[in-house]
Amino acid sequence: MPVQEDQPGAATATRHPGDRYKWSVMVVVGSGVFMATLDGSIVNVSLPTLAREFGEDITVVQWVVLAYLVGLAGLMLSMGRLADIVGRKRTFLTGFIIFGVGSALCGLSPGVWWLVGARVVQAVGGAMLGANGAALVVAAFPARERGKAMGIIGTVVSIGLLTGPVVGGAIIATLGWPFIFLINVPIALAATIGGMRLLRESRGSPGEKFDFVGATLLAIWIIALIFALNQGRERGWLSPVISTAWVVAIAAFAAFIVAEIKARFPAVQMAVFQIKMFRSSLGIALLTFASLASVILLTPFLLQDLLGFPVAKVGLVMATIPAISGVLALIGGTIVDRFGARVPASLSLILVTGGMASMAFVDENTSALQVVLRLAVVGVGLGFFMPANSSTLMSSLPRAQLGLAGGFLAWSRTLGFATGQAIGGGRSSPGP
Amino acid sequence: MAIDAPIDARVEGFRIAYLAGAAVMGLAFVLTLWRGKIPRPIDERTSDPQSDRAQGA
Numbered sequence: 108m109p110v111q112e113d114q115p116g117a118a119t120a121t122r123h124p125g126d127r128y129k130w131s132v133m134v135v136v137g138s139g140v141f142m143a144t145l146d147g148s149i150v151n152v153s154l155p156t157l158a159r160e161f162g163e164d165i166t167v168v169q170w171v172v173l174a175y176l177v178g179l180a181g182l183m184l185s186m187g188r189l190a191d192i193v194g195r196k197r198t199f200l201t202g203f204i205i206f207g208v209g210s211a212l213c214g215l216s217p218g219v220w221w222l223v224g225a226r227v228v229q230a231v232g233g234a235m236l237g238a239n240g241a242a243l244v245v246a247a248f249p250a251r252e253r254g255k256a257m258g259i260i261g262t263v264v265s266i267g268l269l270t271g272p273v274v275g276g277a278i279i280a281t282l283g284w285p286f287i288f289l290i291n292v293p294i295a296l297a298a299t300i301g302g303m304r305l306l307r308e309s310r311g312s313p314g315e316k317f318d319f320v321g322a323t324l325l326a327i328w329i330i331a332l333i334f335a336l337n338q339g340r341e342r343g344w345l346s347p348v349i350s351t352a353w354v355v356a357i358a359a360f361a362a363f364i365v366a367e368i369k370a371r372f373p374a375v376q377m378a379v380f381q382i383k384m385f386r387s388s389l390g391i392a393l394l395t396f397a398s399l400a401s402v403i404l405l406t407p408f409l410l411q412d413l414l415g416f417p418v419a420k421v422g423l424v425m426a427t428i429p430a431i432s433g434v435l436a437l438i439g440g441t442i443v444d445r446f447g448a449r450v451p452a453s454l455s456l457i458l459v460t461g462g463m464a465s466m467a468f469v470d471e472n473t474s475a476l477q478v479v480l481r482l483a484v485v486g487v488g489l490g491f492f493m494p495a496n497s498s499t500l501m502s503s504l505p506r507a508q509l510g511l512a513g514g515f516l517a518w519s520r521t522l523g524f525a526t527g528q529a530i531g532g533g534r535s536s537p538g539p
Numbered sequence: 540m541a542i543d544a545p546i547d548a549r550v551e552g553f554r555i556a557y558l559a560g561a562a563v564m565g566l567a568f569v570l571t572l573w574r575g576k577i578p579r580p581i582d583e584r585t586s587d588p589q590s591d592r593a594q595g596a
Binding site: 383384388394397398399402408409412447448452453460461464466467468499502 | 546549550553554555556557558559560561563564565566567568570571572573574576577
């Protein structure tokens with residue numbers, strides 16, 4: 108007879124049959140998270156190469172990043188909800204297949220607009236993966252290990268962010284740009300086959316129907332909003348294109364709210380916002396990622412323009428945050444499991460706030476080491492914040508809505524970064 | 540911010556941006572205090588038969 112999950116010391120007393128399963132889920136989900144993060148960071152560094160290869164201006168080529176960003180943000184919440192209805196395994200593995208097909212189409216692109224279209228296909232798959240990864244992991248791990256599980260996911264994200272520029276540079280130099288996308292195909296294939304064998308299907312809610320109207324209005328709202336935030340600085344906040352985007356965003360948002368109130372099975376159940384723990388965790392995530400985006404987007408400019416660092420040195424200094432937060436996310440998750448999420452979440456944000464504020468006092472006489480120390484404080488804070496807030500958000504909704512919770516978690520990161528980038532830099536970036 | 544702006548203006552621009560970011564982060568910190576005590580996850584307090592683990596076990 109298996110030891111009950113809620114018995115203290117169960118994990119050490121006897122190995123639960125679910126122990127093997129939870130690590131199988133972590134491997135499959137980790138593959139998807141790593142692939143998506145690696146892809147995002149590789150594509151970011153490859154934009155100059157793509158502009159040269161296609162003979163296009165960088166303002167055209169940046170749609171390669173933007174198409175993925177808006178597609179991802181527009182679909183994440185709906186894909187989380189879809190998984191709650193039809194099953195997380197089915198949705199997640201379909202996401203792998205679509206992402207793999209999209210990657211193959213990207214690698215075979217004869218022109219830049221084909222590539223942009225293929226990136227939209229990738230985004231559909233990426234939304235299915237991004238929205239359901241956390242839900243699959245949370246469902247597989249016992250509640251007392253939730254922080255550790257979210258910490259491991261945070262570490263995988265950091266590894267993807269760190270290795271992306273190096274791997275991307277090596278692939279472009281040796282194999283050529285198509286292989287920065289084609290590298291995803293064998294990963295997606297192996298993970299799909301592994302996932303089919305290893306993952307268990309969630310129960311789903313077969314009696315409920317997917318709200319296509321709500322999902323479409325939601326996608327229009329988010330896409331218009333992200334587009335306006337991302338392009339506002341470059342095109343002018345009051346330009347006809349951006350003004351139209353704002354009007355579309357506001358109209359779609361209003362229509363979405365009305366549709367969701369009337370829908371029998373809404374894409375986003377508004378009742379979740381009555382849960383204080385959920386709405387506060389979501390708000391904290393949005394504010395944190397928006398604020399973090401300003402550090403990640405501004406600091407390379409500060410290092411290059413003000414301190415005169417060469418590009419390679421900028422890359423090394425910027426690796427401080429993901430390197431430190433990636434390692435500490437593992438420890439942070441274990442601390443959250445042992446002592447609860449409240450104190451780590453609050454203390455970590457004091458560290459991040461202090462680290463960011465200290466960056467305000469960098470001037471032309473500041474050394475590289477002094478900048479690294481300031482960014483290290485931000486990295487330490489983030490390492491503890493991510494598992495603390497992610498596990499709180501994922502625990503704030505009932506198990507039947509884990510897909511929706513995971514969708515909101517991933518969405519808060521994308522929307523937060525898009526907002527922060529609009530305020531802080533106005534440059535294209537898919538975020539972490 | 541223009542790259543050819545005077546160095547003092549550039550330092551000032553970065554300073555304002557980072558302090559604004561820190562202020563937003565401070566707001567997130569206040570929200571963590573407002574959030575209050577975080578309860579234990581539902582499936583830790585009660586045995587959850589719908590858990591993927593439970594179904595597999």
